[in-house]
Amino acid sequence: xxxxxxxxxxxxxxxxxxxxxxxxxxxxxxxxxxxxxxxxxxxxxxxxxxxxxxxxxxxxxxxxxxxxxxxxxxxxxxxxxxxxxxxxxxxxxxxxxxxxxxxxxxxxxxxxxxxxxxxxxxxxxxxxxxxxxxxxxxxxxxxxxxxxxxxxxxxxxxxxxxxxxx
Amino acid sequence: xxxxxxxxxxxxxxxxxxxxxxxxxxxxxxxxxxxxxxxxxxxxxxxxxxxxxxxxxxxxxxxxxxxxxxxxxxxxxxxxxxxxxxxxxxxxxxxxxxxxxxxxxxxxxxxxxxxxxxxxxxxxxxxxxxxxxxxxxxxxxxxxxxxxxxxxxxxxxxxxxxxxxxxxxxxxxxxxxxxxxxxxxxxxxxxxxxxxxxxxxxxxxxxxxxxxxxxxxxxxxxxxxxxxxxxxxxxxxxxxxxxxxxxxxxxxxxxxxxxxxxxxxxxxxxxxxxxxxxxxxxxxxxxxxxxxxxxxxxxxxxxxxxxxxxxxxxxxxxxxxxxxxxxxxxxxxxxxxxxxxxxxxxxxxxxxxxxxxxxxxxxxxxxxxxxxxxxxxxxxxxxxxxxxxxxxxxxxxxxxxxxxxxxxxxxxxxxxxxxxxxxxxxxxxxxxxxxxxxxxxxxxxxxxxxxxxxxxxxxxxxxxxxxxxxxxxxxxxxxxxxxxxxxxxxxxxxxxxxxxxxxxxxxxxxxxxxxxxxxxxxxxxxxxxxxxxxxxxxxxxxxxxxxxxxxxxxxxxxxxxxxxxxxxxxxxxxxxxxxxxxxxxxxxxxxxxxxxxxxxxxxxxxxxx
Numbered sequence: 123x124x125x126x127x128x129x130x131x132x133x134x135x136x137x138x139x140x141x142x143x144x145x146x147x148x149x150x151x152x153x154x155x156x157x158x159x160x161x162x163x164x165x166x167x168x169x170x171x172x173x174x175x176x177x178x179x180x181x182x183x184x185x186x187x188x189x190x191x192x193x194x195x196x197x198x199x200x201x202x203x204x205x206x207x208x209x210x211x212x213x214x215x216x217x218x219x220x221x222x223x224x225x226x227x228x229x230x231x232x233x234x235x236x237x238x239x240x241x242x243x244x245x246x247x248x249x250x251x252x253x254x255x256x257x258x259x260x261x262x263x264x265x266x267x268x269x270x271x272x273x274x275x276x277x278x279x280x281x282x283x284x285x286x287x288x
Numbered sequence: 289x290x291x292x293x294x295x296x297x298x299x300x301x302x303x304x305x306x307x308x309x310x311x312x313x314x315x316x317x318x319x320x321x322x323x324x325x326x327x328x329x330x331x332x333x334x335x336x337x338x339x340x341x342x343x344x345x346x347x348x349x350x351x352x353x354x355x356x357x358x359x360x361x362x363x364x365x366x367x368x369x370x371x372x373x374x375x376x377x378x379x380x381x382x383x384x385x386x387x388x389x390x391x392x393x394x395x396x397x398x399x400x401x402x403x404x405x406x407x408x409x410x411x412x413x414x415x416x417x418x419x420x421x422x423x424x425x426x427x428x429x430x431x432x433x434x435x436x437x438x439x440x441x442x443x444x445x446x447x448x449x450x451x452x453x454x455x456x457x458x459x460x461x462x463x464x465x466x467x468x469x470x471x472x473x474x475x476x477x478x479x480x481x482x483x484x485x486x487x488x489x490x491x492x493x494x495x496x497x498x499x500x501x502x503x504x505x506x507x508x509x510x511x512x513x514x515x516x517x518x519x520x521x522x523x524x525x526x527x528x529x530x531x532x533x534x535x536x537x538x539x540x541x542x543x544x545x546x547x548x549x550x551x552x553x554x555x556x557x558x559x560x561x562x563x564x565x566x567x568x569x570x571x572x573x574x575x576x577x578x579x580x581x582x583x584x585x586x587x588x589x590x591x592x593x594x595x596x597x598x599x600x601x602x603x604x605x606x607x608x609x610x611x612x613x614x615x616x617x618x619x620x621x622x623x624x625x626x627x628x629x630x631x632x633x634x635x636x637x638x639x640x641x642x643x644x645x646x647x648x649x650x651x652x653x654x655x656x657x658x659x660x661x662x663x664x665x666x667x668x669x670x671x672x673x674x675x676x677x678x679x680x681x682x683x684x685x686x687x688x689x690x691x692x693x694x695x696x697x698x699x700x701x702x703x704x705x706x707x708x709x710x711x712x713x714x715x716x717x718x719x720x721x722x723x724x725x726x727x728x729x730x731x732x733x734x735x736x737x738x739x740x741x742x743x744x745x746x747x748x749x750x751x752x753x754x755x756x757x758x759x760x761x762x763x764x765x766x767x768x769x770x771x772x773x774x775x776x777x778x779x780x781x782x783x784x785x786x787x788x789x790x791x792x793x794x795x796x797x798x799x800x801x802x803x804x805x806x807x808x809x810x811x812x813x814x815x816x817x818x819x820x821x822x823x824x825x826x827x828x829x830x831x832x833x834x835x836x837x838x839x840x841x842x843x844x845x846x847x848x849x850x851x852x853x854x855x856x857x858x859x860x861x862x863x864x865x866x867x868x869x870x871x872x873x874x875x876x877x878x879x880x881x882x883x884x885x886x887x888x889x890x891x892x893x894x895x896x897x
């Protein structure tokens with residue numbers, strides 16, 4: 123089974139391909155597109171049209187899910203700029219992987235005091251990842267940006283696991 | 289008067305098909321209203337009694353007969369619909385009527401020699417609701433929006449759609465109950481903000497968190513339990529009562545079970561009003577009970593169930609990315625929210641007193657009527673954006689489930705995957721679709737097998753079959769497949785694990801149409817025969833009285849004989865009709881009106897038995 127990439131979310135929304143989207147504006151855009159395209163307001167006569175309306179509406183909903191999440195937005199942007207860039211840059215620096223492994227250990231053994239400290243540390247790391255990503259994208263260095271996305275995945279997962287503990 | 293909107297050309301009704309009660313509503317103007325017979329209770333009990341004399345009684349009449357025919361009165365089928373017999377075992381054990389498993393392990397309600405699906409029973413309730421609505425509106429109703437618990441999965445939704453179809457309704461939308469309630473609450477824009485709908489009905493519990501903004505009602509997250517409701521509270525009380533009675537089997541047992549159920553329900557309701565309640569139940573030679581229950585005792589027994597609902601509330605808030613303190617308002621739906629403990633616990637958990645302007649019994653139907661009006665094209669200012677309650681996935685190697693569509697995704701939503709073949713010349717691929725949150729296929733619900741057929745024969749791995757999984761606005765999955773190299777559309781055969789196959793729905797529809805046809809034909813035959821007999825009698829009388837020319841007498845005699853012969857031979861109604869017409873022609877030519885007078889008299893006598 124091979125996942126087929128969804129259509130470019132930025133194109134579906136008709137917005138500029140940038141990481142720094144204005145979120146309230148994006149939400150209003152989503153509501154407007156939904157009003158225009160939702161099957162409830164577009165009763166199709168034939169079953170072919172009906173599927174087309176559903177597909178369009180699904181595209182909008184799915185694009186909204188991508189664009190509203192900064193990391194999913196970043197992945198969509200990189201894929202749109204350079205197809206397959208995420209797959210090509212999966213190999214990460216062994217040093218980073220060692221650190222990630224240690225981090226996972228730390229999360230697994232954190233007590234309630236440690237959890238608070240660790241949450242702060244992870245949030246800072248994720249922020250730093252995104253800042254760096256932004257800089258990479260500005261330089262059109264999509265390969266480095268893709269690596270950054272993969273690295274951030276470890277931080278996000280560690281944070282998620284930490285939250286699941288409490 | 290100039291403000292009056294133009295009359296709506298298309299009327300679609302909203303139906304709340306509940307576990308215990310059902311009702312319909314319509315939005316004729318701006319505000320929706322429930323449909324009821326003058327002065328009658330708008331709630332129709334979701335009950336069907338199969339009377340031994342062959343009659344099928346639905347609603348209030350059925351409820352009145354439940355003690356007389358406890359094993360022939362069917363209720364709570366919403367707990368069975370779209371589920372397997374094995375899954376519903378525990379529910380079935382508490383029911384006074386017989387439920388057997390079909391060949392495909394689906395629950396079938398057994399009445400004498402008949403085995404009825406839960407869909408067929410729901411269809412009977414829907415037919416009754418439809419008829420009542422038509423009575424109240426004064427015109428026929430064809431289209432409806434039918435509500436289901438938000439937590440219903442694909443199979444339960446599809447089964448509800450099938451029931452509507454069997455009832456002769458075009459189901460424009462399967463709508464989630466809490467979402468419907470939010471529509472009723474948020475209409476008019478006074479309540480824009482974030483709202484939590486807590487819906488504890490007779491058999492199911494749902495919680496949904498919505499954001500309402502300028503007419504757009506967007507569900508952020510939903511959670512629930514399709515097997516938790518007021519019936520469970522009744523059951524806890526019923527168990528206490530049953531312990532005090534001698535145990536009974538068979539029909540006697542069914543009677544006791546039904547009587548105790550009703551008593552328990554009454555006791556529960558009184559405990560919402562007063563601190564303690566006493567039950568005196570006299571079942572004659574089947575036993576007597578006197579039981580006093582305090583509210584504290586009752587609350588202690590239901591507390592674990594109430595806690596389960598609060599866990600769902602927390603999980604919905606988490607999925608919505610919100611803290612409970614960020615919720616602006618709380619809307620209560622369902623009769624069980626009248627229980628003081630439920631309100632108190634919810635208030636303690638959220639720090640907010642629930643909103644009480646919405647009638648918890650009517651809100652869902654009223655909301656359904658609003659959505660019905662939107663779908664009828666009468667209101668473009670409102671829009672509902674709902675979510676899929678449970679993730680959908682596909683079984684991969686090793687029995688794990690690969691998630692394709694995640695829960696709480698706004699619907700419609702879709703995802704595409706590419707598949708290939710493992711063997712040369714392979715022309716078919718089977719996909720097993722699961723719904724649920726667990727990792728392993730055995731812990732999720734197998735919704736069905738999708739069999740892709742008609743893949744062009746090619747070496748293994750060469751076909752590229754693009755399969756699109758699309759969840760529509762009803763929350764029901766649609767799958768399409770195309771082979772990318774040849775562009776050939778693969779056919780998909782769906783074998784649902786639960787509920788009716790397409791073939792079964794088709795057959796049941798044809799049967800119901802055939803039955804209607806048979807009834808019509810039978811009535812027509814009886815009428816044709818009665819008319820012919822009356823004509824023969826009348827003409828014979830007239831002939832005896834009148835003096836006619838011989839040739840005319842002969843012609844009339846001949847026509848009467850021909851008709852009599854057909855009657856003796858039990859001929860088809862068409863033949864009887866044409867022979868009757870021949871006789872009419874012959875007698876009409878006779879100048880003397882004696883004959884026609886006699887015939888008319890005879891026909892009249894016949895109509896006054």
